[in-house]
Amino acid sequence: xDSAAELRFREFVAARSPALMGLAYLLTAGDQHAAExxxxxxxxxxxxxxxxxxxxxxxxxxxxxxxxxxxxxRPWRRHETTVAEPPDRGADDGTRAVELRLALRAALATLxxxxxxxxxxRYYEDLPEQEIARVMGCSIGTVRSTTHRSLAKLxxxxxxELTR
Amino acid sequence: MNExxxxxxxxxxxxxxxxxxxxxxxxxxxxxxxxxxxxxxxGAVLVAAAVAAVxxxxxxxxxxxxxxxxxxxTAASPAPTTVHTDTENDPPVNLVAAGPWAVGxxxxxxxxxxxxxxxxxxxxxxxxxxGKGRYVRTPxxxxxxxxxxxxxxxxxxxxxxxxxxxxxxxxxMFTRWWDLDEAAGSVFWSPDGSxxxxxxxxxxxxxxxxxxxxxxSATGLQRSRxxxxxxxxxxxxPAWRPLPPDPDALNTRDDLRWDDDGARxxxxxxxxxxxxxxxxxxxxxxxxxxxxxxxxxGVSPDGRLRAGPAGLPTKVTDVETGEVVGRQRMxxxxxxxxxxxxIGLGCxxxxxxxxxxxxxxxxxxxxxxVPLASxxxxxxxxxxxxxxx
Numbered sequence: 001x002d003s004a005a006e007l008r009f010r011e012f013v014a015a016r017s018p019a020l021m022g023l024a025y026l027l028t029a030g031d032q033h034a035a036e037x038x039x040x041x042x043x044x045x046x047x048x049x050x051x052x053x054x055x056x057x058x059x060x061x062x063x064x065x066x067x068x069x070x071x072x073x074r075p076w077r078r079h080e081t082t083v084a085e086p087p088d089r090g091a092d093d094g095t096r097a098v099e100l101r102l103a104l105r106a107a108l109a110t111l112x113x114x115x116x117x118x119x120x121x122r123y124y125e126d127l128p129e130q131e132i133a134r135v136m137g138c139s140i141g142t143v144r145s146t147t148h149r150s151l152a153k154l155x156x157x158x159x160x161e162l163t164r
Numbered sequence: 165m166n167e168x169x170x171x172x173x174x175x176x177x178x179x180x181x182x183x184x185x186x187x188x189x190x191x192x193x194x195x196x197x198x199x200x201x202x203x204x205x206x207g208a209v210l211v212a213a214a215v216a217a218v219x220x221x222x223x224x225x226x227x228x229x230x231x232x233x234x235x236x237x238t239a240a241s242p243a244p245t246t247v248h249t250d251t252e253n254d255p256p257v258n259l260v261a262a263g264p265w266a267v268g269x270x271x272x273x274x275x276x277x278x279x280x281x282x283x284x285x286x287x288x289x290x291x292x293x294x295g296k297g298r299y300v301r302t303p304x305x306x307x308x309x310x311x312x313x314x315x316x317x318x319x320x321x322x323x324x325x326x327x328x329x330x331x332x333x334x335x336x337m338f339t340r341w342w343d344l345d346e347a348a349g350s351v352f353w354s355p356d357g358s359x360x361x362x363x364x365x366x367x368x369x370x371x372x373x374x375x376x377x378x379x380x381s382a383t384g385l386q387r388s389r390x391x392x393x394x395x396x397x398x399x400x401x402p403a404w405r406p407l408p409p410d411p412d413a414l415n416t417r418d419d420l421r422w423d424d425d426g427a428r429x430x431x432x433x434x435x436x437x438x439x440x441x442x443x444x445x446x447x448x449x450x451x452x453x454x455x456x457x458x459x460x461x462g463v464s465p466d467g468r469l470r471a472g473p474a475g476l477p478t479k480v481t482d483v484e485t486g487e488v489v490g491r492q493r494m495x496x497x498x499x500x501x502x503x504x505x506x507i508g509l510g511c512x513x514x515x516x517x518x519x520x521x522x523x524x525x526x527x528x529x530x531x532x533x534v535p536l537a538s539x540x541x542x543x544x545x546x547x548x549x550x551x552x553x
Contacts, residue, residue: 009193012303013188013435014189014338015303015304015321016303017188017327018184018320019321021185022176022179022184024177025179026175026179030178030181039193041195043189043191043192044194047193048196062227104170104171108174108178123168123172124172154171
């Protein structure tokens with residue numbers, strides 16, 4: 001990697017770290033360290049093909065999806081759950097909007113990794129179902145049924161309250 | 165709110181809580197080297213910034229902002245006397261400088277949709293890369309170059325931003341990083357380079373709701389200033405003070421900057437005046453017609469002459485007698501190069517279009533003019549920010 005490519009990489013990371021970390025944070029259910037690991041390992045993968053990549057952000061995001069999915073596919077990782085507690089907020093901050101957001105977050109954190117990943121890909125990354133199926137290594141039908149079940153689970157939590 | 169929107173917003177809201185490490189690129193590069201070569205390469209070299217007591221021109225930041233010149237003071241080392249021009253490239257690639265002043269950075273802006281019926285500014289900043297010896301485009305949304313041009317304070321990501329870093333302009337690498345709790349819309353060095361002030365906002369500081377396609381008039385939006393940080397890079401911990409929006413402020417963006425004394429802070433009010441604050445956010449008073457506030461170079465280094473207000477033409481007067489000692493075919497006089505020359509904004513041809521202008525060095529008598537950079541439409545193109553070099 002020459003110095004110009006390295007500078008381009010550094011500039012890319014400086015500019016896009018917040019967005020990439022945000023995505024990783026959601027995929028890892030609010031686990032700061034796991035999110036940093038996910039971004040770092042994806043950037044290392046991207047570095048290997050840096051000179052060939054026309055759209056670095058799209059490429060790194062795709063690597064992140066795959067890294068995240070392949071990680072939880074490994075049997076030894078399967079038992080892991082990284083469910084973060086929603087952050088404490090002071091009682092004086094208790095507007096209805098804040099309460100609702102926290103309730104949603106708590107509900108999202110109770111989903112399985114697979115369920116949450118699908119919701120993140122659909123609602124945060126705005127990927128079409130076909131692409132989600134490809135990333136997750138499953139059929140479109142499975143994407144739909146998993147999303148449906150995830151939403152049902154959210155509704156059974158506090159979502160009814162949220163959508164009122 | 166429907167279910168889809170709520171989930172989208174809930175996810176975005178959650179994602180914003182992540183902390184963004186400054187050294188992700190270094191970590192990845194080190195890991196890559198270990199993978200390729202089987203050993204750890206040398207890490208980032210952190211260069212400490214030795215900062216002399218020098219002064220700067222503060223950047224104008226949006227189309228209706230002013231560019232404010234501090235009066236030059238004695239530099240710690242002999243001030244450079246050379247003149248460097250780049251009239252070939254638009255925007256400049258090679259150093260643009262005259263005497264003690266240089267274009268340390270320049271920026272352009274564009275209006276972008278916020279997705280809620282308003283627009284805000286996106287900045288493109290370039291800085292002078294000392295390692296490469298040319299201007300390079302940066303990914304940052306805010307840049308303020310330290311006098312001496314060795315270091316820049318930058319805000320990373322959309323404004324307001326919680327990521328504040330210091331970038332070494334020889335290596336273009338971060339040497340310091342702060343994850344701010346309150347998001348900042350601007351950051352400025354103090355005149356002696358010992359402190360930073362970052363003004364914080366709860367929403368995009370440049371956000372406007374335009375009422376016409378030409379963007380000539382906008383409806384008022386709720387002002388979003390929340391306060392400011394004073395940061396001593398050597399001490400480390402940023403201290404935040406609340407400072408609610410001022411109802412008399414010119415714009416939604418209502419940044420604090422350092423006064424010449426390096427102790428007080430000020431914000432701009434209409435008509436050339438300033439509001440002054442201490443570093444706790446206590447209002448100290450106000451002044452009117454402040455020359456720095458109005459882009460004026462002020463008094464010459466030898467104290468004899470005073471540069472006048474925006475022209476055309478501009479004039480220089482004798483401090484003691486008030487007598488006009490020279491007129492210049494210039495739009496504005498920004499800074500003194502030496503006791504006989506100034507840098508300012510000069511227009512192309514016969515000044516038939518005042519917006520077709522560039523940086524020009526001009527003699528006090530107006531007879532000698534040296535364009536320092538290429539002419540461009542100052543409304544739509546790059547805007548220079550001078551810094552003591």
